[in-house]
Amino acid sequence: MKNILKIAVEAIATLSLIALLGLVAAFAFTLLALLPANASEGTATRYLPPTAIYTLAAAKPLEEITIEVLSTVVEAVDYSKMTTRDLRPMARDRHVPKWNKLNKQALVEALSA
Numbered sequence: 001m002k003n004i005l006k007i008a009v010e011a012i013a014t015l016s017l018i019a020l021l022g023l024v025a026a027f028a029f030t031l032l033a034l035l036p037a038n039a040s041e042g043t044a045t046r047y048l049p050p051t052a053i054y055t056l057a058a059a060k061p062l063e064e065i066t067i068e069v070l071s072t073v074v075e076a077v078d079y080s081k082m083t084t085r086d087l088r089p090m091a092r093d094r095h096v097p098k099w100n101k102l103n104k105q106a107l108v109e110a111l112s113a
Helices: 002-033 050-055 062-073 084-093 104-112
Strands: 038-040
Touching (some): 084 104
């Protein structure tokens, strides 16, 4: 009987701590939501998701990181080297009209535009 009582007390203590941590986290997020959008007059703050904050630990300015990301996204794709079977799903995803009836040259022109 003492073991069951001990387990019950430990379970209640653990649940209480979890609930307390949840309240502290909710209070912290509420305080963060109340912060002003501008840190000072004329300077806008930038919103960074929590995962981005950890990746910015290396001492790089945000502008350099943004430029790196944009330069990796923009890549030229040579559609003429692809087959019609590869081009049609891409045209469908980009909402090209009548994508399933276009020949390879028309698909290349539509995707390149």
